[in-house]
Structures are given as C-alpha cells and as structure tokens.
Amino acid sequence: MAVDRMLKVDSVLKNEISSIMQTNLNDPRLNGVVITAVRTSRDLSLAKVYFIVYSNKSPQLVKGALESSIGHIRSTLNATLKMKRIPKLEFYHDDTIEQGNRIEELLREIGRSSPNNGDDAGANPGADAGADNQHSRGN
Numbered sequence: 001m002a003v004d005r006m007l008k009v010d011s012v013l014k015n016e017i018s019s020i021m022q023t024n025l026n027d028p029r030l031n032g033v034v035i036t037a038v039r040t041s042r043d044l045s046l047a048k049v050y051f052i053v054y055s056n057k058s059p060q061l062v063k064g065a066l067e068s069s070i071g072h073i074r075s076t077l078n079a080t081l082k083m084k085r086i087p088k089l090e091f092y093h094d095d096t097i098e099q100g101n102r103i104e105e106l107l108r109e110i111g112r113s114s115p116n117n118g119d120d121a122g123a124n125p126g127a128d129a130g131a132d133n134q135h136s137r138g139n
Contacts, residue, residue, distance in 0.1 A: 006040060012081065013047055014038040017089075020076050029057060029065035036094045040087055047087040050094035059093035066091040 018035045032055030040047045053062050070089050077086045 002042075006042070009040050009044065009083075010038045010047075013040065013049075013077070013087075016077055016080060017049060017073060020073050024072065024076055025069055027065050027069065029061055030069075031055060032057065033062050033066075036096075044083070044085065044087050047089050049089055049091050051091060052094050052097060059095075063091050063093060 014035050014037065017038070021030055021033065021035070033051050033053055035049060035051050037050040038047050039050075049066075051059075051062065051066065053059055073089060074086050077083075
C-alpha cells in the first residue's frame, strides 16, 4: 500500500512540475526540457526530479535554470496540491538515454570487430568433440 502511495505522489509531482514548466516559467533555457521521473523520499521531505534535454543546451545550464526556479515551482505546487508539505526539490540530468546509446554503439563495435562476424560456427566448439568421444567409446 505504501509503495502505491509513493508511486502516486511521484506521478502527481512529475505531472505538476511538467505543467508548471510549460505554463508558468518563461525561461528560454527550459525550452526542450522534459521531466522524466520524480523519486520522493519516504518521509516526503525530498523529491529528486530527473530531466532530459531535447536541444543543444547543456544539462548544467538547464539544471541552473531549474534550480533558480525552485521557489516558484514549490509555491505553485503548494497552491495546487493538497499535500501537508511540499518536498524539497533537487534536479538531476537523466542520462539513461545517452548510456543506452553508448552501450548500443559498443555492442555494434564488438559485432564489427568479431572474427566470426555473427557466424555461429564457433559458438560451441566442444559440441562435436563430445559426440566423437561417445562414438569412440562404443567401439
């Protein structure tokens, strides 16, 4: 039950912060920024807000813009949400997409440099040897 509650709080905060960014913040540094997740502490004192940048802006620049807007975001959340207290907000660049792309590229490089280049002939080198040994024992 508590897990469901935390997931709901995270979801509501994510949606509300996203909405505030789109409608209440007129900061050009935040164009092309999407909130991907919110993870709230059990005691609701802290919410880690993760974002990605769909533009050529640096994540540090965007993080600075978000941090300078924390007061406004929290006061707007306080006015719109029925929560006893609004958690402290911390912003983090969500680099999971970049990590996934890097892993994918590494796997492609491994595939290109593989001597078999995807050929399964050498995948199980001992398979035929075991079959030969069984035949020789029967003789």
